[in-house]
Amino acid sequence: MSDDMLLHFSSNSSNQSDQSLPAKMAKLEARMVGKTSSTQPPAQSQSTRTSSVSHAVKFVASENLIEPTTSSDSDDGTGDGFLIQANTRKRQKLQEANDSSLPERVEAVEDGKQSVVDSIETKKNVDVNRKKQGRGRGQSLSSRGRGSRVNDQMKSQISLSTILPTNGQLDSYLKDGMSKEQLRIDNRSPMEEELVSLRAKVASLEEDLQKSRQASSEYQNLYHELEKELKEIKEYEHQMKPKRTKVLSDLLISVSKAERQEARMKVRQDSLRLGNVGVIRAGTVISETWEDGQALKDLNAHLKQLLETKEAIERQRKFLKKRQSDKGDGTDTESGAQEEDSFIQDEIYKSRLASIKREEETILRERDRYEIDKGRLIREMKRIRDEEGSRFNNFQILNYRFALLNLLGKGGFSEVYKAYDLVEHRYVACKLHGLNAQWSEEKKQSYIRHAIREYNIHKTLVHSHIVRLWDIFEIDQNTFCTVLEYCSGKDLDAVLKSTPILPEKEARIIIVQIFHGLVYLNKRTQKIIHYDLKPGNVLFDELGVAKLTDFGLSKIVEDDVGSQGMELTSQGAGTYWYLPPECFELSKTPLISSKVDVWSAGVLLYQMLFGRRPFGHDQTQERILREDTIIKARKVDFPTRPAVSNEAKDFIRRCLTYSQAERPDVLTIAQDPYLTYSKK
Numbered sequence: 001m002s003d004d005m006l007l008h009f010s011s012n013s014s015n016q017s018d019q020s021l022p023a024k025m026a027k028l029e030a031r032m033v034g035k036t037s038s039t040q041p042p043a044q045s046q047s048t049r050t051s052s053v054s055h056a057v058k059f060v061a062s063e064n065l066i067e068p069t070t071s072s073d074s075d076d077g078t079g080d081g082f083l084i085q086a087n088t089r090k091r092q093k094l095q096e097a098n099d100s101s102l103p104e105r106v107e108a109v110e111d112g113k114q115s116v117v118d119s120i121e122t123k124k125n126v127d128v129n130r131k132k133q134g135r136g137r138g139q140s141l142s143s144r145g146r147g148s149r150v151n152d153q154m155k156s157q158i159s160l161s162t163i164l165p166t167n168g169q170l171d172s173y174l175k176d177g178m179s180k181e182q183l184r185i186d187n188r189s190p191m192e193e194e195l196v197s198l199r200a201k202v203a204s205l206e207e208d209l210q211k212s213r214q215a216s217s218e219y220q221n222l223y224h225e226l227e228k229e230l231k232e233i234k235e236y237e238h239q240m241k242p243k244r245t246k247v248l249s250d251l252l253i254s255v256s257k258a259e260r261q262e263a264r265m266k267v268r269q270d271s272l273r274l275g276n277v278g279v280i281r282a283g284t285v286i287s288e289t290w291e292d293g294q295a296l297k298d299l300n301a302h303l304k305q306l307l308e309t310k311e312a313i314e315r316q317r318k319f320l321k322k323r324q325s326d327k328g329d330g331t332d333t334e335s336g337a338q339e340e341d342s343f344i345q346d347e348i349y350k351s352r353l354a355s356i357k358r359e360e361e362t363i364l365r366e367r368d369r370y371e372i373d374k375g376r377l378i379r380e381m382k383r384i385r386d387e388e389g390s391r392f393n394n395f396q397i398l399n400y401r402f403a404l405l406n407l408l409g410k411g412g413f414s415e416v417y418k419a420y421d422l423v424e425h426r427y428v429a430c431k432l433h434g435l436n437a438q439w440s441e442e443k444k445q446s447y448i449r450h451a452i453r454e455y456n457i458h459k460t461l462v463h464s465h466i467v468r469l470w471d472i473f474e475i476d477q478n479t480f481c482t483v484l485e486y487c488s489g490k491d492l493d494a495v496l497k498s499t500p501i502l503p504e505k506e507a508r509i510i511i512v513q514i515f516h517g518l519v520y521l522n523k524r525t526q527k528i529i530h531y532d533l534k535p536g537n538v539l540f541d542e543l544g545v546a547k548l549t550d551f552g553l554s555k556i557v558e559d560d561v562g563s564q565g566m567e568l569t570s571q572g573a574g575t576y577w578y579l580p581p582e583c584f585e586l587s588k589t590p591l592i593s594s595k596v597d598v599w600s601a602g603v604l605l606y607q608m609l610f611g612r613r614p615f616g617h618d619q620t621q622e623r624i625l626r627e628d629t630i631i632k633a634r635k636v637d638f639p640t641r642p643a644v645s646n647e648a649k650d651f652i653r654r655c656l657t658y659s660q661a662e663r664p665d666v667l668t669i670a671q672d673p674y675l676t677y678s679k680k
C-alpha cells in the first residue's frame, strides 16, 4: 500500500465517523451489488485499486466492524446476490434488536476502530522505516523486507476489501464462526495469490540481498582495516629492515670473529704437536722450512731408538753365529751344550726383533696419521695466511646483500668466502675473481669472457648433485664475484687428504652421485662436458650430498657434433691425472665427448678405493706431459691391497678404456650394474 493510500485511509476513517450507520450500509450494499467479482484480473490499474481501497477503508473505518489486518474478503462472484440478500435480512434482524444490543456493538466497534488505528500505526511505522532505509543504505534490509511484506499484506487485504460483503453479512459470518482468514483466502484469485507469493519471495530476496550487502560492507570495512594494518606493518618492516640487517650482520660478524680466533688457537695448539713453519736465512736469502712439532719429534726419536736396538741385536746375532762357527771343533758333549745355548740366545734375539718390528709398525701408522694432521694443519695455516692477506677480510657487504664472513680457500685466480645472503637469508659461497692488475687489457677481457661463459653455462644447471650458481656481479674494474650454493662439508680432495682410502661402500655412493650429475648434464637439450672432474671439484653439503662444481672448463656440445665428439679448443687445460689419452693428442685437434668425463670418473673411483691415482700418481703435471704418461696408459693395474670387489674393478676398467671409440659415454655407462642399487 502506498503512503498516499494510507493517508487517504486514515483521513477517511475520521471524516466518515459522523455518517449515520444505516444510510452508509445501504450505500455499501448497493455498491456491492453493482461491483465486479473479487477475481478481478491482476492487470487492473493501480488507480482503480486505489479508489476501491479508499472505499473499503471508508467502510472499515466507519463501520468499525472488522480489523483491517484480519478482515475477510468477499465470496466468489457467484455468491454475491445471495450474500447481499442474506445481509439485508440480517440487517433487518439487527435493526429489530437494535437498541437492546447497541452498547455491546458500540464496544465492538470501538475495539475494531482501535485495531484499525493500531494497524495503521504499525503500517505508518513500517513505511517511515522503509523511507528511512530508502534514504540511507546503511540500515538493515531485514526491517525493509518486513516492511515490504506488511505492505504487500495490506495491499492484498485492501484490494480484497473492495469486494467485502456488507457489515451485516460479515457480522453474520463472524458470528457463524467463519474465520476472516478463510474469507480472505477464498476471495483471492490464483494470480493474485501468485503475485502475493512472488512479492513475498521478492521481499525475502530483498532481505537476503540487504543482508549480503551488509555483510559485504562489513567485509569491506574489515578488508580496509586489514589493508591499513598491513600497510602499517610494511612501513614498520621497512623502517626496521636496516636495523635488523645491522643486528644480523653484527651477529654474523661476531660469530665469524669467534671462529677466526678459534681457528688460530687450534693452529697454535696443533703446531706444538705437529710442527710449524720456520725461517732459514742463507746469506741474504730467506726461505721457509717446515719444523716438526714435539709429537712428531718423539715418534721419530722412538723410531730411531728402535732402529738402533734392532741394529745392536743384529750385531749380536752375527757375533753369536761367528762364535759358534769358531768353536766348531770342541768335544761332543761340550759342543752340544754350547750349541743349545747359542740356539736359545738366537731365539731371544729373533723374538726381540719381531717385537721391535711390531712396535715400528705401530709407530709408523701413528706417524702416517700425524702426517695427515700435519697436511691439514699446513692447509689451515695457508688459509689463515691467505685470509689475513686478503682485501676482503674485513666483513664487507657486497652488492648491498652478501655479508662476507671467513675465507674458505684460495684457488688459482680466486678467493672463496663463506658469506650470508641478507635477502634470501641463507649462507652462500662468494667466489671473488681477481684480475691481475699486471695483466694486459686483452688478457683481462679474455678472463672476463671466460667467467661469463662459465656463468652462463652454470646458471642454467639445477640439479641436486650440481652446485647452484645464484648470481654474478662486478665489484670493481679488476674484480667480480660469482655467488654459489654453500657446501659446508669438505671437498673430496680434502676428504682424501685426511682419509686417502675410503671404504668401497662410501666410494661407490660418491661415484653414483657424480654420475647422477653427469647424466643430468647429458640429458639436457644442450649437453655439457664438465671436462675438469677432479676431487677438488666435488663438494659435499652438510648432509654429505656430493655436488659437482667449477664449470670453468666445461664444453657445450653443439647440436651438429658428430658421433666422435667435438673439437677440443682448450687443449692443455685441466688436471692431467684425470684426463683421458685423447686430450693429449698432438697430431690433430682432438675430438672430445662425454667420454672425457667417464674417464675422469674412473680415475676418481680408483683413487678413492686405492688411495692413489692409476696413472702418474707421483708425477708432476709437467712430467706427465713430458713423459707422455697418459698417452701410454693403455692398461690399468690394481694393487692387491686393499681388497676391492671385482664389480668395482670391472667398472673402473670400463671407464678407463683406452680407445675413445670403445669407451662408453655417460648415458651408456650409467646403466652399469655398479651404479644401480636394486633390492635383492
Ligand SMILES: Nc1ncnc2c1ncn2[C@@H]1O[C@H](COP(=O)(O)OP(=O)(O)OP(=O)(O)O)[C@@H](O)[C@H]1O
Pocket (backbone or CB within 6 Å): 408, 409, 410, 411, 412, 413, 414, 415, 416, 429, 467, 484, 485, 486, 487, 488, 490, 491, 536, 537, 539, 549, 550
Ligand atoms: N660452493 C662452495 N661451498 C663451499 N666451499 C667452496 C665452494 N666453492 C669452493 N669452495 C672452497 O673454496 C676453496 C677454493 O675453491 P676454488 O674453486 O677457487 O679453488 P680450486 O678449485 O682449488 O682452484 P681453481 O678453481 O683455481 O682450480 C676450496 O677449498 C673449495 O673447497
